Amino acid sequence: MSQSARFRAGRHFLQIPGPTNVPDHVLRAIDRPTIDHRGPDFGRLGRDVLERIRLVFKTRSPVVIYPASGTGAWEAALVNTLSPGDRVLMAETGHFAALWKRLAERLGLVPEFLPGDWRHGADPDALHARLADDRTHAIKAVCIVHNETSTGVTSRIAEIRHAIDRASHPALFMVDTISSLGSIDYRHDEWGVDVTIAGSQKGLMLPPGLSFNAVSDKARSASANARLPRSYWAWDEILESNKTGYWPYTPATNLLYGLQAAIDQLLDEGLANVFARHDRHADATRRAVRAWGLEILCANPAEYSSALTAVMMPAGHDADAFRRVVLDAFDMSLGAGLSKLSGRVFRIGHLGDFNDLTLMGTLAGVEMGLELAGVPHRKGGTQAAIDSLARAHAPAAVREVAAAK
Amino acid sequence: MSQSARFRAGRHFLQIPGPTNVPDHVLRAIDRPTIDHRGPDFGRLGRDVLERIRLVFKTRSPVVIYPASGTGAWEAALVNTLSPGDRVLMAETGHFAALWKRLAERLGLVPEFLPGDWRHGADPDALHARLADDRTHAIKAVCIVHNETSTGVTSRIAEIRHAIDRASHPALFMVDTISSLGSIDYRHDEWGVDVTIAGSQKGLMLPPGLSFNAVSDKARSASANARLPRSYWAWDEILESNKTGYWPYTPATNLLYGLQAAIDQLLDEGLANVFARHDRHADATRRAVRAWGLEILCANPAEYSSALTAVMMPAGHDADAFRRVVLDAFDMSLGAGLSKLSGRVFRIGHLGDFNDLTLMGTLAGVEMGLELAGVPHRKGGTQAAIDSLARAHAPAAVREVAAAK
């Protein structure tokens, strides 16, 4: 019947870079009976999540919530603002940037793809150069992935904003934060982003099924003249309905219950604390990887992701074989290498509803898996993370002494 | 915090025509921890729901499952099969038919709308006449709503199929079963439907957030040449991925858990029994309405809906004021009249996970609400339903005697 698998003792470690582990209280919230999406209780729910989700994007602009995957929110950003044949500037930061580019092509846009090596974020200077060169303003939008889920590399959004401004280019600025929102500091308003794309199943700690567009005034103006056909994704009707807390079509009520509970948790912990926690875990993970003698895919420390770490396999060793060993022996899911990285990297997700001890279980699982799979490595990665985390928790005085040693 | 409303004793009666009451075991299934959408457990889940959902559509063709509302599945049906400027034939059966037409227009199609009075289903003869007249086969698709949720009127899909065939017209046949699938008999293959559109939150007894396209071979062929831009909704990649039980983008895992549990229940009860139960409840409801001296919106008994009954208010009485009384006094949500029926009808949903006693509570709530709201009516509607249901449960011999009286 419904039980999809046999029992394994203990909890599964879901350490892919999303979907992430959903907190128990969020699952319980989702489990509440569905209500009338036109009734007064729903209106209260709708107004609350629409109001408070903006705090997570750090914006005063409206945020459109779709019953859809993150991919849908990519599509929504484009069809609401652009017209057939429009040129968009994208940066090849990894698999998901490439998918977004392909999506743009399928919609009849003309993406231009700044090449990249999948180990660096988007290059602000290269973007500036291309935009400065675009005298006719043929480029209508710059589309950047904030945190490349396939590589564990972030792009420096504030610097890219500055690059666009330096070129005095009027292009819309669109940023995919699907695997960064709620995990890595992000500022829709301060960074002058026009459309921020996000999804529910990463830092928002929800199951997949909701996605988001935070929409600047400039983006809304652009949508008035955009000629790509759209209906499901059209902002205008949704924003009109949202004013009173409702949707023009049936929203995903139960996932909205979960969103409300997740916002409660994020704001209760405090976004600054949430980000600091992710930073601490990412740092400890990198210390472990280095201690094992393995290489981190991300080549630029200024672009390390606090949401996930992609680890390169030693030559001659298959990352997927290693991941299977870890899944079979330790009931932990790690992320695969995608497209050109297939078999060459594995990805450790350390985002969402996650704490120090779960990280330690995760790293121990990787270390034991390396041993079992016969992957050459040095011992001691987990120990390095222990030392790092213990230090992070120590009172300031103790930390100074430790650092002096 | 998350509790969206104060407590009211007892369960809310969600008697709108969808979202419907979600069974407890389905809510519990949805509440299970999210898993890796690329792992082996997910594959088993995916293959199971993709295989068995076809039984509910009565089809051997594949069924595409979207993380989206039903509106998205409307859009998907069109963008996968049609090209800009294509003419589609639709029938004005009510509010949702009108919305689908509007959606087609927004996508750049040219819908032709056979007029209707919102009290009858689509007219097979009128459709035949129009198609026979279309010598050039300019019409590329016939789009019909099986059960008009706004009116409680069904359209006779088998007869419409026959009308298309009699005209020897090659148009695709698309049917919206959002509020009929799993409640009213429907046969994708036998009735030669090319795209069947459905949603999760009605007869499938799930929260909103999933929608469906059952896709005939002819529809898939059409999609090869269709030129409306599409990406999120594109069948090809999804069907390719579905072969092994996966999706090209992150699916709504937890709602799929619920779908698996809902399919379990539907097949366990047996579709024939499910439909008979809905028929019984609809019949009892109509008996109640007539006993109250109120008028049923649906004017043709051959087109009565077994999923909901729309009831006309006596002149001078506001249906929404009545619905508010019922919500306040009895904690029951009834459906509103939509667009031109606003204030003039209320709708009783009697579909989904529903049984005789819940129906009786529903009808008693309507009867008491009519009294409280000062709506002119005769007493005895609930009693008429009691008599009808008791008879339906009686052994055959008893029923014969009763009928002879």
Place this chain on the structure above:
Amino acid sequence: MSQSARFRAGRHFLQIPGPTNVPDHVLRAIDRPTIDHRGPDFGRLGRDVLERIRLVFKTRSPVVIYPASGTGAWEAALVNTLSPGDRVLMAETGHFAALWKRLAERLGLVPEFLPGDWRHGADPDALHARLADDRTHAIKAVCIVHNETSTGVTSRIAEIRHAIDRASHPALFMVDTISSLGSIDYRHDEWGVDVTIAGSQKGLMLPPGLSFNAVSDKARSASANARLPRSYWAWDEILESNKTGYWPYTPATNLLYGLQAAIDQLLDEGLANVFARHDRHADATRRAVRAWGLEILCANPAEYSSALTAVMMPAGHDADAFRRVVLDAFDMSLGAGLSKLSGRVFRIGHLGDFNDLTLMGTLAGVEMGLELAGVPHRKGGTQAAIDSLARAHAPAAVREVAAAK
């Protein structure tokens, strides 16, 4: 595997007089992860429920909460206060009074049982006469069932208190409120009760598994000299531990989560409103029973129970056969006649998390069941309840007019 039964559409109607329907939010609360029963989070939980449960008993004395059934709380009341061979005065109000008497015998006490006909509550005058007669104060406790779950008859606790006082008798006064607490007005302090016994699975809207002793100062003093052996039930250690919110042995943590949620709901609705709701439903039920031409077991209107109604079957008809028809045809559980009432009455539970429409479904199910089972009755009971409830909801002015008719 774990699914204990096949699926039936819609919710089961659990209309026995307990266990009652558990609200969804209470089930969700119970479903939270178990925590350390010695940790600070537990202490907060413990202090909160221990503090607020007293409001439900209307007492300022402590309430002992056991991980046990109600039967255990009966035993606890006796072993904490009495010594082997002690005489206790009880009243034969029905099956549960008889069970309590038998329990007293098994523990080595000497119960004296004032006879009763199972259709009346305990007789204050008879109790007074017996106590006045007990010059030596051989009787150490008077034990009364407030609401006899087997008969739907209440005993008048305030009058019995007065009867004891008039006799100037020092006996402890113990009252079983297992099926009345949270449903029928009850006042531990005002009525001078020494030990109030209660359980979780009735008006407290919880699953079974918790039971209660509210303990007066006099009862605690008595426990100092009581010589019945006791350990699990001993108040002293529990009350000592409870001061800081903990228990001497592992408490039923998850049911305490539920208790916290149930107290939230009771206090939010307001106890006076809770009792008025139960009164309204009991009145409507009796109107239905009379309209059917059936007899209510309770012979004294001053002693009608607002928690359940026991209905007498016409001679020659088996109540259990009728109940089976109702369960099979309508998925509703009704209470059986117990011991000498076996087969002769059925009991309708209308307590706990219950509202008007669920009551109407319940009564309709009884009416249809009477029809199906061939039990002689008049139609119209459900209609009588509809009229009664509609009137109860009408504004005062309307009610006056209606009453004047």
Place this chain on the structure above:
Amino acid sequence: MSQSARFRAGRHFLQIPGPTNVPDHVLRAIDRPTIDHRGPDFGRLGRDVLERIRLVFKTRSPVVIYPASGTGAWEAALVNTLSPGDRVLMAETGHFAALWKRLAERLGLVPEFLPGDWRHGADPDALHARLADDRTHAIKAVCIVHNETSTGVTSRIAEIRHAIDRASHPALFMVDTISSLGSIDYRHDEWGVDVTIAGSQKGLMLPPGLSFNAVSDKARSASANARLPRSYWAWDEILESNKTGYWPYTPATNLLYGLQAAIDQLLDEGLANVFARHDRHADATRRAVRAWGLEILCANPAEYSSALTAVMMPAGHDADAFRRVVLDAFDMSLGAGLSKLSGRVFRIGHLGDFNDLTLMGTLAGVEMGLELAGVPHRKGGTQAAIDSLARAHAPAAVREVAAAK
């Protein structure tokens, strides 16, 4: 309202030696609506759990299930079989043995307590000597705690059975398996135990609230003549009712749902595998403790507990201060030292629904906590556990090579 504490990211580590972490699917099972405890669905549930729970005790005798804590099952074992003034032989293995002795005293029994140092299990030879000396068979029962939860020391039950037999003594043999059942191999029938006492909240992976007596024929015979007063705990009525799957009083229905799900999981994993898993985790834990340079409380390797490990604090360091640091910094609950061990030991629970990675998180939390709390220790305990577990998972050939190094 009901949310008893602020949010902390990630899951709490509940590593006390019980209550243990309840599996998600067990919590979901408990969350199902309560049903009629006299209806046919309940009968199926009751028969299933009563039948299969016997497999967990390895007995063909009946198992009595109480709605009560484990303490209640201690009391039940005694009051069903013994008479006031009966002499019982107990062994001072730790805090819980002492509590059981005290309970026996409160019930009017005369316990004799073989002294112990809380670092060893019960001594079979000392028990034999005392029994051989008891020529008059004044001793009516031998009561032993299988796994002393306060010390992490097991007693050798098979050897004690042999000691009783060697003395040809007719005393009943009672064993407390509250913290061993479902975690450490236990054989009620093979080891000739007369009453096995157990609780729900440890190896059975349930919330607290159920407890158990497995009852041999000899124990049932003894109960016929036992004169301690009893009612709630009386086996006779329960066993009579249990024949058809019911209970004489209202059972804790929702916890029985959970029991059914927990039995599913235990039998699915296989008891032998469950025990091997616990052995592996206990061994890895002891390797960590030794690597830290700390001392294990249990002095006899043949008596190591696979359910928990009690660790001695270095002199001058307070175990409770250390535990507070761990709770505050790492959201992990560890067990306290009890009574004479207070402040001197902490206890690591590694039982129940638990796996390798959760153990590693647990041990890392201890190691980081030792560092933060300034407790003298060597680094590397977690690493030692990693090495041990990796070796345990390695194929046999690899393990041999590793062992040869």
